[in-house]
Amino acid sequence: MTIQSGGNVGIGTTNPNATLAVYGNTTLTGSLGISTTIKAPNIGTGVDNSVIVLEADGTFGTDEIDSRVWGSTLVDGAGNTPQITYWSDANTITGTSTFVYSGGKVGIGTTAPDYALDVNGDIRIENAHYMRFGGSGASDSQ
Numbered sequence: 001m002t003i004q005s006g007g008n009v010g011i012g013t014t015n016p017n018a019t020l021a022v023y024g025n026t027t028l029t030g031s032l033g034i035s036t037t038i039k040a041p042n043i044g045t046g047v048d049n050s051v052i053v054l055e056a057d058g059t060f061g062t063d064e065i066d067s068r069v070w071g072s073t074l075v076d077g078a079g080n081t082p083q084i085t086y087w088s089d090a091n092t093i094t095g096t097s098t099f100v101y102s103g104g105k106v107g108i109g110t111t112a113p114d115y116a117l118d119v120n121g122d123i124r125i126e127n128a129h130y131m132r133f134g135g136s137g138a139s140d141s142q
Contacts, residue, residue, distance in 0.1 A: 002010040010016030012023035050062040100107040107113030109120035125131060 002014045002016060004010075004016060008016040008019055008021065010021045010023070013021055049064050049067045051065050053061055053063045055061045098107075098109050098111075100111055100113060102113060105113035105116055105118060107118045107120075110118055
């Protein structure tokens with residue numbers, strides 16, 4: 001342990017470059033309050049699609065993410081608002097959606113819904129076999 005005349009304290013070093021410089025493994029039991037920025041060394045830098053991740057061994061690293069998170073194309077893969085996101089497989093956002101949300105209305109099979117729920121195509125109901133409509137065109141079915 002080294003205590004310099006300027007006040008820097010070093011543990012595991014004879015030349016501490018900070019108020020407290022610890023070189024080697026450290027174990028902390030209890031709470032640690034931090035009121036400043038934490039800098040993680042050796043994780044690389046850049047302006048690409050890298051993000052900081054916590055690795056399985058507890059260290060920090062970087063990993064690439066889908067570039068569409070930085071723009072409007074994450075909505076549907078092509079940036080066509082107000083289409084609703086859906087995935088064609090575990091890693092791909094489908095390019096052109098037939099599901100839209102516009103002005104409080106949901107459209108399926110249409111890009112311009114006129115009603116709260118506007119469906120352009122056949123509807124199939126199984127199991128409970130039930131439909132109920134309200135308003136002037138009241139209906140009931142099973």
